[in-house]
Amino acid sequence: MKPTLLLAALMTLSSPTLAQDLPAPPDVAQRPHTVTAPHGAQRQDEYYWLRDDDRNDPAMLAYLNAENAYVDAAMKPLKPLEDALYEEIVGRIKQDDSSVPYRERGWWYYTRFETGQDYPIYARRQGDMQAPEQVLLDVNQMAAGKDYFNVGDWETSQDNHLLAWAEDDVGRRQYVIRIKNLDSGEVFDDRITGTSGEMVWADDNKTLFYVENDPETLLTVRVKKHVLGTPASDDVLVYEEADDSFYMGIGRTRDDQYICIGVESTVSSEMRCAPAADPREFTVLAPRERDVEYDADHHGGRWVIRTNADGAENFKLMTAPSDATSRAQWRQWIGHDEDVFIDGFELFDGFTAIGERSGGLERIRLLKGEPGIADAPAEYVKVDESAYSMGLSVNSESDTDWLRYSYTSLTTPDTTYELNTRTGERRLLKQQPVIGYDPSQYTTERLWATARDGVRVPVSVVYRKGFAKDGSAALLQYAYGSYGYSMDPGFNLPVVSLLDRGMVYAIAHIRGGQEMGRKWYDAGKLLNKKNTFTDFIDVTRFLVDQGYAAPDRVAAYGGSAGGLLMGAISNMAPESYDVILSQVPFVDVVTTMLDASIPLTTNEYDEWGNPETSVESYEYMLSYSPYDNLDAQAYPAMFVGTGLWDSQVQYWEPAKYIARLRDLNTSTEPVLFRTNMDAGHGGKSGRFRRYRELAEMYAFMLDRLDVAEPAQ
Known part of the structure; x- marks a missing residue:
């Protein structure tokens, strides 16, 4: 690394916009390393050393900090635009807002925000909304002085007197459970560490069931029982999952009669339940079977079960x-x-x-x-x-x-x-x-793009009225396309700033999601994964051909598995995109899937394949893995972000990706890499701080696409 030369070079950047001829970015040493698969295949990974599970290696941290300094200096000319975007976005937010109250066991529960405060206040009122407010948690007070803070799940006891909640002040989704008396406000000494954050009270109002994580893999592996007032070291093991391809959760049934432990993998699931009044023995509702998924709820003296058993790929409902x-x-x-x-x-x-x-x-x-x-x-x-x-x-x-x-x-x-x-x-x-927003000024459409194999892909687009479909506009296209998660066309408050500047925003509902049913998901995973990437590219070309965007003014955006999508399309069709925005991207597919010690790897085998046991899966994954397919070609401008404490996609994946990209990229387009040193997969905590990160990324994109300020 050459931090001194880097900082000196960055001092020369003074253009009013992000300059085309940026100074030299950070350099980082290559160290030979061979990754060997169990079946003997070998790959060279010269930046493997950037992985540090403890996150304290000085050379690694120096590199991440140098990249952050590079982003700071490169984005300095765009700071006025970033500030304007941030002010526009937060200016639309009603700061003293609250959720719709709901009633449960005689109390009305709701969440509210106060002006200028980043975090929510969880509260309730007894009987009706005119009763005095009882604050359950003021997260602003709890987060004071912390770089990151998040309250996950919280649950009141069945008698309404106790509150258990899960908190995380690192961003790694390793939650600590605390308990307090809602009548007196006393916070008990009970402190349960290393949990997923999921918990359920039993009917005795003193027993709490919770899910414990493995400290290394972060897998949800055990359900334990905690008795109020006893040390966590005495907690009793209730259930332990032996198969590391399963996730675990816990909850109550609709009628409150049962506490259920649910485990699920990509292709199988199983539930075991116990009476909430006497939860000593958990009974399996139906034993797990490969390729059979189910979830169940109890009400009216019967179970109702949603399942894909017996070939019902789009699921059916059963009773029992x-x-x-x-x-x-x-x-x-x-x-x-x-x-x-x-x-x-x-x-x-x-x-x-x-x-x-x-x-x-x-x-x-x-x-x-x-x-x-x-x-x-x-x-x-x-x-x-x-x-x-x-x-x-x-x-x-x-x-x-x-x-x-x-x-x-x-x-x-x-x-x-x-x-x-x-x-x-x-x-x-x-x-x-939404302050200052008039929905009548915007238009949304549902389009259908034809993919290269003839499949019709749904696309949702939105633009401001007055938009001319003449092939001159700038476009931001978003997608995810994995795990069967559907990216439905919902309101996106920050996107309004793009629409007001004449941009078009599109969501590509590509294969790998579940928008078109289970077949849509199956057609975009495992050995069909490349359909996800080609669908996205084909949607882009369709929108350009139909006049929704200029061919040289297209940006693409994705995060996590959507970041894998961004890495793949950058390799496969770099000429179709001018800007790539990628957050916490999963870009080193093969190395990660070969390492069962990395959090969540074993849960993913039925999504991506298992390269340890299948040569076919190994070779297919290797054929699209973004890190392994970087080549000496001209790449679009990129803004890539990660979190040092990310529990889902480890920071070293994008760090290695950027380092190798810099070695091979033949274009002069800027590549910026921002590491949030105080957060994990979800970015900064708080309702405003995350918009600062987004505003920086949007400013980068608007500058590269030559998007003008909105008309006054």
């Missing part, structure tokens, strides 16, 4: 008696439909709400009567736009005719409605306040 212990006791209620994906359900005393996907869009089906009745008449919650997102909201109580659901689109801020399923009356409970 309370004492069920095998699939033989399940009975079909809602059959499989190859055109409709069942995403989830909510049970009420007189009806059931089912979240579905059809034609690439979400919908909610309402079925009257008790679960299990065949041919029950179905109704659908109405929608108002061609491209939107909707889903079940917080429905904490089952003895009601009212269904709460959320609705949003690329032009409609997040909205919560409640619908009377008996009379059809609909109430608007809240719409996200």
